[in-house]
Amino acid sequence: MIKVDNLSYSFPQKDLYNNISFTLEDGDHCAFIGTNGSGKSTLIDIILDPENYMFEGKLEIDPNCRIGYVSQFSELDKIEDTTVFQYIGEKFIKLQNEITSICSEMETSADIDYLLEKYQQALDAFDAINGADFENSINKKLNLANLMRYKDLMISDLSGGEFKLVQVIKEMLNSPELIIMDEPDVFLDFENLNALKNLINSHKGIMLIITHNRYLLNNCFNKILHLENMELQEFNGSYIDYNFSLLQTKIELQELAIADDEEIKRNEILINKLRVIATENSESAKGKSLNARVKIQERLEKRRIKAPFVDIKQPNITLVTNNEIEETIALKVNDYNAHFDDILLENVNFEIKSTDKVALVGSNGTGKTTLIQEIFKNNHDAIEINEDIEVAYLSQLQGNTINESNTIFEEFLAAGFKTYEEIKAYISRYDFEEEIINQKIGSLSGGEKNILQLAKVSASQANLLLLDEPTSHLDTYSQIALEKAIKDYKGAILMISHDFYSIVNCMDYVLIIENKTVRKMSMRKFRKMIYAGHFDKNYLEIEEKKKLVERKIELALKNSDFTLAKALSEELEELIKLLLISQKSREFAN
Structure with missing residues (x-):
């Protein structure tokens, strides 16, 4: 269906791909992975609209191939208000109305041949997307995603996560030969993530999905495309098998590399000896021996193992505070209430100690972000922050905490850094190269923006961090680096997250929002609750x-x-x- 052959593409400031090749065929459910900023979304843009990109190589797509696309940005606010059923069935309803209109026109028109041709075209398009059974198809998908109760609800009443699932259903039911999704899992709560998994696994066509979500990666795909260091690796098999294959390769390559290093060292010692002899003895034979040995050394150097998918770039994320205090109450919330049109939260009570790592969890739309923003503003009578505590905030809406029209240099100058060299040295710890210091933040990938947010949060040296979905858009290697940074951090953290891997790996306990209030849950109970709903009982062990x-x-x-x-x-x-x-x-x- 799709064939990419020796494709190369560059931005003015960055090379993205160097002669990459892959194919997507019937039955492929393909995870597209790679470190942040490696060019995954750009490659998808090229596939969707090749005429707008000056690339080298070949991109072969059947001209009749219907492609469905789900963006990483929901754009819920741009959708005309309609019911969930009408939104999903838009294409079906439009064709159905067109067929009805043509039939009515044929009753009075003299040009029956033209109308018959037009009728047949509309009917063929309707049949191509299984239009005769579209209401039943919509109901089945809504049931699969556990969204049947929202069928007659207005789109504007959905949470962002619910709307994302509705977008996926709509694209699937339009019967494309290929569905492309760019991080469809971002900000989905546990139940919606499980629903997305079910939708992906139920689909019969070809899928190409950018995702960093470990739950989806472990449960959904039979093919992996890994983009790294301008090169691409294609693997037929599951993500778990792929990671094992990488580990085996690493063992083999490191063993070979050490053997190569030892041989190169032995040869270098011999070359040095021959140089001494050749200097002292002008016989041509000695010179020939030296030249021959130098050529051997050159061949050994050339054959050194190149392993772009073994030594994968991982940022050195750190979270530091210069204001460590003895264990005390850092944050206290007493009888907090939040109201919009209806009651969102009521009678919320909890406290967090100065070294606690706490996850705030709950379904999409239950008020987690509202609560954490109120804590950051610290102007609510129900919220009390210890006077020795300094607070820093990472927003899931990245534009709230970083100015995307700024360059990285300008952003960190505004954050209190003094010189170019100081900024260069600091951001290099987070794997940002010097050449992008003067690049606009808006041109960075979503994951790069989140890492930049983390760098700013750490630079503040605060001792209470409010992190709203910090793992969103981060590649799996950056997620693991963040988990380590959280565990090593000496202050308190309140983190909103739907990533139960990160929660289980680095949080002390959970605050869960249920029935419009918050209750404390031990990590043991949280594990039991999540794994009972998502995994076989032996999976965690x-x-x-x-x-x-x-x-x-x-x-x-x-x-x-x-x-x-x-x-x-x-x-x-x-x-x-x-x-x-x-x-x-x-x-x-x-």
């Missing part, structure tokens, strides 16, 4: 063992103990088989 073995392999590689690394790799392979069995068991149960 197997995944924890898998992580432990992976850490042991990393340590073995660090110590160049390849015998141990290979033995642990076999143990890991058995755990992965159990993990996949656990997944299939869950799918069968559902």
Whole structure:
């Protein structure tokens, strides 16, 4: 259906791809992954509108291929208000009305041949999207996404997450041969994320989906495209298998690299000896021996292993505070209430200690962002922040905390940095290269903007961080780096998140919004609640063992103990088989 052959593309300030190739065929549900800013969204833009891009190489798409597209931006505010059913069925209803209109026109028109041709074209288009059964199809998809109760609701009454699912359903029901989605999971709560998983797995056509969500990656895809360092790797298989394949490759390549290094060192010692001999002895044979050995060294250097998908760029995210205080109450909320048209939150009471790492969770639209914004403003009688506490805020709406019309240089000057060199040194820790310091922030990817927000938050050196969906748009490597930074942070954190991997990996406990109020939940109970709803009962235990073995392999590689690394790799392979069995068991149960 789609073939990309030796495609190269560059921006004026950055090379994105160098001779990348891949194919998408019937049955492919493909996850498109890669570090932030590697050009995933741009490649999708090229596929959708190749005429607008000056690229080298070939892009072959069937000219009759119908492509459905779901943007990472919901644009809910731009949609004309209509019911959920009418929005999803827009194309069907339009064709249905057109067919009815043509039939009415044929009753009085003399040009029956033209109308018959027009009628047949409309009927063919209606049949191509299974129009005869469209109401039943809409109902099935709404049931699958657990949205049937919203069928007659106005689109404007949906949360952002609910609307995202409705967008996905609409594109699927228009029967495209290919559906492309750019981070459809961003900001989805747990239930909506599970609904998205079900929708993806139910679809019969080709799918190309940019995602960094570990739940979707582990449960939805049979093909991986990994874009990294201007190159692309194509893998037929699951994400879990792909990660295992990468780890095996890393073991093999590191073993070969060490052997190469040792051979190069031995050869270098020999070259140095031959140089001394050649200097002292002018015999031509000695010079020829030296030249021959230098050529061998050049060949050894050239054959050094190149592994763009093994040593993957991971930002060094840090969260620091220079104002550590003894354990005390950092934040207290007493009888907080929030009202809009209806009561959003009422009788909310909780307190957070100065070293607590707390996740604020709840369904889309339950008031999490409203609450965290009120805490940041700190002008509500029900909210009390310790006078020794300094607060920093990361917004899910990135434009609220960074000025996208600024360059990175201008943004950090405004944040209190003094010189170009100081800014360059600071942002380089977060893997921003010097050449983009004078680039407009608005031109960065969503993940890069979030990392920039994290860099600004850390620079504030506050001791209470309010983080609203900090993992959104971040690639999986950056998510892991952020989790480590959160665990190492010496202050307090209140974090809104729907990423249960991050919550489980680095939070102390959970504040969950239910029935318009907040209650505290231990991490043990939270794990039990989430995994009961999303995984087989053995999944968590197997995944924890898998992580432990992976850490042991990393340590073995660090110590160049390849015998141990290979033995642990076999143990890991058995755990992965159990993990996949656990997944299939869950799918069968559902």
